[in-house]
Amino acid sequence: MWNMFLIYDPRHLNLQYMMIGLSSPANPYFISRPIYSKRAFDEEHERQMLESRTFKEKFTTSCRCSSSQVKPVLKGLFPVLDWLLKYPVKLWLASDIISGASTGLVCCLQGLAYALLVSVSPVYGLYAAFFPILTYFFLGTSRHISVGPFPVTCLMVGSVVLTLAPEEQFIHPGNGSTVNGSWVGTEEVDVDAMEAQRIVIASTMTVLVGLFQLAMGMLHVGFLVRYLSDPLVGGFTTAAAFHVFISQLKMVVSVPTHSHHGFFSIAYTLSDVFLNIKQTNIADLVAGLLAIIIVVVVKEVNTKFQHRIPVPVPIEVIVTVIATGISYAVDLKSHYGAHIVDSIPRGFVPARFPNIELIGDIVGSSFSTAVVGYAVSVSVAKVYATKHDYKIDGNQELIAFGISNIFCGCFSGFVATTALSRTAIQEGTGGKTQVAGLISALMMLIVIMGLGPLLQPLQKSVLAGIVIANLKGMFMQLTDVPILWRQNRTDCYIWVFTCIVCIVLGLDVGLLTGIVFELGTVVVRTQFPSCSTLGNIPGTDIYRNMKDYKNINGIAGIKIFKCNSPIYFANIDYFKEQIRDTVGFDAVQVFKKRNKALKKIHKLVKKGSLKVTESGLVSIDPLGVVNEGFESEKDPEQVESGPQEVDDETRRDVDVEVQVDWTAALPVNVTVPKVNIHSLVLDFTAVSFLDVMAAKSLKLVIKEFIRIGVNVYIAGCDDDTVRRMESLCFFDEVVTRDLLFLSVHDAILFIKLETSTGTISDPIADKISQMQDDKAPPPFTEDENQIETYDNQHLAIHELSV
Structure with missing residues (x-):
């Protein structure tokens, strides 16, 4: 198709539109080229066919090994080699040391606090903050994220721990006495057995989470996280913030509650808190509220004056040190019954293999935790990778976090990912690489090996207050709802729905329900496209x-x-x-109507109501009047002279070629959709x-x-x-x-x-004409009850549609 076309597009040439560059609508362009069909374009420009290779050929190519391929493979497996060999010591080392020291102090305190979410002793939070950093340093592709516990994943692990090892399971009869002649016994909780069982569950789940992440990374299925859209993650993390808040609220007010998880757990926990509100420990309540207020206020100051303050004030560390000193000096446990951390042993516990018998009970929750942890870490890593102009590898991140969690779980830690607040401190204090992470790990090593016992008098309500204060950023996501409502209401529905179901049904079931709802919105939008x-x-x-x-x-x-x-x-x-x-x-209805009309035209021709001429169909009434829109072969004088009879010869003239122009006027008694x-x-x-x-x-x-x-x-x-x-x-x-x-x-x-x-x-009319040239239609036969017609159009259409 070599017909040329030329386009001139003046676009309203006018001086008032003359602007800079392409913003002006007064820039015309001219095109002169052939009218291309796809076939003509492919033939002229020699379209190349894609090379098809067998699985054997692809496998053989991917498994080839050469010296030139070894280096990229090693850098892919150990991304640290890509930047460590070029590390500018004089420019970056001082910044990394300052950043690592600041982040390490925060990691220590957050590790202690987040252990409460997992329902294990605070010392295990130090392990969870220490071990993952060591492996991520070598395997991770992000240079800025701070690896360690995160409230959402900690709460997901904690819900499984409370499900499989509730406090009621470890209650046994204690000492008793005789009152009015009756024996009254007491019940005691075997704390040591409960603690041991819970850490086995948490560490086993952590190893399984790591195995899931490692498998997904090796299979290159990191794309699964793309199904967790920003609105879904926002709604999920906001719901998790509510769960974390309620779980820590009972520790701030220090009242006895039952362990609730799953459906309506927030409602049940709040009910227990209010029912037992009279048993509140005032010392714990005051300490917790002061910790929340002080940490929130100082963090706001850090944010507002971040350009003037070279290093953010480590308020969590300051609050912890002061609270520990006061508790030790006043002896809050003995005098006021305050709940304190009590036991932080020095050193590490021996490595141990996870309990395989638990896998069947935790496999579902482990997979969802693995996906959530990866989604959070990659989201944060992408933010800083974009800011500092480097790339991260999603599949390598899965491998890095998988191995980190396996390593951490074997040393009694729990699931590690990253947190935006901790990462912001590491990057904001000048951190350039994961060398800052090593420095923060060194800070935690000092605490684990020597300073840990000094924190034993610290009140748990202070740790709970620090956790609640750090939820501010997650709660601020509520401000995204009106923005999403204005920008895209479907995304707003996803956010709100996911948040509500996660609050009501629990995080694991709520996340699955939210993903199903999100995919449903995609299906609906594609099912009813614009x-x-x-x-x-x-x-x-x-x-x-x-x-x-x-x-x-x-x-x-x-x-x-x-x-x-x-x-x-x-x-x-x-x-x-x-x-x-x-x-x-409707093309189908039009075809049926035309088919029916064609039969009727044959019938009218046979009866003499229509006459076929070279110029088309002529409709004649018994008086010889031609219907409007049809040409007549009658002489005008005959029409004026009076009514004319239609002779029998005309009525019997049925062997005619009938070609219908469906766009022209038809007889008044033949109706066809236009x-x-x-x-x-x-x-x-x-x-x-x-x-x-x-x-x-x-x-x-x-x-x-x-x-x-x-x-x-x-x-x-x-x-x-x-x-x-x-x-x-x-x-x-x-x-x-x-x-x-x-x-x-x-x-x-x-x-x-x-x-x-x-x-x-009209292809139907053309086909009918061709058929009638090859073969004349058979005559019509008529009796009292039936008229048989030769349906040329049906045959024509059948040939056209084959």
Whole structure:
């Protein structure tokens, strides 16, 4: 197709629009090129076919080993080699040391505090903050994140711990006495046994989380985290903040409560707190509230004056030191019954293998925790990678965190990921690389090996207050809701729904429910995609939705339909409905009506009510009057002279060639839906794929239009979709590759060219004419009850649709 077209687009040349660069609408451009169909373009520019390789060839290529490939592989497995060999000691070491020291102090305190969320002794929080840093230093790709416990994952582990090892399971009879002649016994909790069982559960789950992450990294399925959208993660973490707040609230007020988890756990815990509010320990309550207020206020000051303060004030450390000193000096445990940390042994516990018998009970929760932990860490890592212009490898991050959690779990730690607040401190204090992480690990090593016992008088309510104060950033995500409502209401629904179900049903079930709801919104949006009828802006090759612009024109005889979505089994019916609404008729019903009308025309010709001439059908009433819209072979004088009888010879003249122009006027007693277009253009620029069902249905739709004389063209279909069509046997003798065009404008110009030369015609009528040239139709026979007709149109359409 070498017909050239030229576009001149002055775009309202006017000095008042002359602006800088491309912002001016007064920059015209000129194009002179052929009108391309897809076939013509591929032939002229020699389209290259994709090379097809067998699995054996791909496997052989990927398993080749050479000296040039060893270095990239090693750097991929150990990303530290990529930057450590080029580490500028003089420029970065001092900053990393300061940053590591500041972050290490915060990690120590957060490790102690977050251990309460897991329902284990605080010393295990130090292990969870120490061991993952050592392995991530060598295997991680992020240079700025601070690896360690995070409230959300800690709470997810804690819920499993409380489920499998509730306090009631370790109650045994204690000492008793005789009152009024009756024995009254007391119940005691075997704290040592409970603590041992809980740490076994937490460490086993941590190892399993690491195995899941390691497996996903090795299988390169890091893309799974992409199903956790920002609104879903925002709603989930906000709900987790509520769970964390309630779990720590009972420690701040220091009242006895039962262990609740799962459905409505927040409601049950609040009920226990209020029912036992009279048993509040005032010393713990005051200490906890003061810790919350002081930490929140100072953190606000740090944020507001971060450009003036070289290093943020380590308020958690200061509060902890002061609270420990006061508790030790006043002896709050003995005098006021305060609940203190009590036991922080020096050194490490021996490494131990996880309890395999527990795997069946924790496998589901472990997988969800693995996904959540990875999603949180990668989200934070991407923020700082973008800020400092380097890349992270999602699959390598899975491997790094997987090995880190396996290593941590074997030494009685619990699940590690990262936290935005801790990472912000590490980066904000000048941290350049994971050398800062090593320094923070050194700080924790000092605490574990020597300073740990000094923290034994610290009140648990102070640690709980520090945890609550650090939830501020997560609670501030509530301000995202009105923003999402204005920007995208579907994302807002995802956020709110996920948050509510996670609060009500628990984090694990709520997360799964939120993911299902999120995927459901995607299905609904693709099942009912945005479709539009396009029009042309005069003098340009631009086509836009006719509802969106005033100065846009439709094209006579042509409809342009655009679908802004992939087409697959779930939305193909909606796609067909939208096409029917666009063209204004149902092609199947039009075909049936025409088929029925053709039979009726044969019958009217046989009866003599219609006469076939070279100029078309003539409708004659018994008085010889020609119906409006039909030509007559009668002499005008005969019409004026009076009524004329239709002779029997005319009535019996049925062996005639009947070709119907369905766009012209028909006899008054023959009704057929009007088809006011001759061409339909499908704009597939936004269609990324077709599945088997969609391809079959689309092919059938095209044939339905072709058989009623409406030519269908597909424009803007990308090469991948065309290859998909070819593999699905989409093209045949009727639906050929010639209906594909590079752009909508190519298709429109081709249609106009073909229309002007008279090439486009009714294929049914053409086929009928061809059939009648080859074979005359058999005569009609009529009796009292039945009229048999020879259905030329049915045969023609059958041949066209084969």
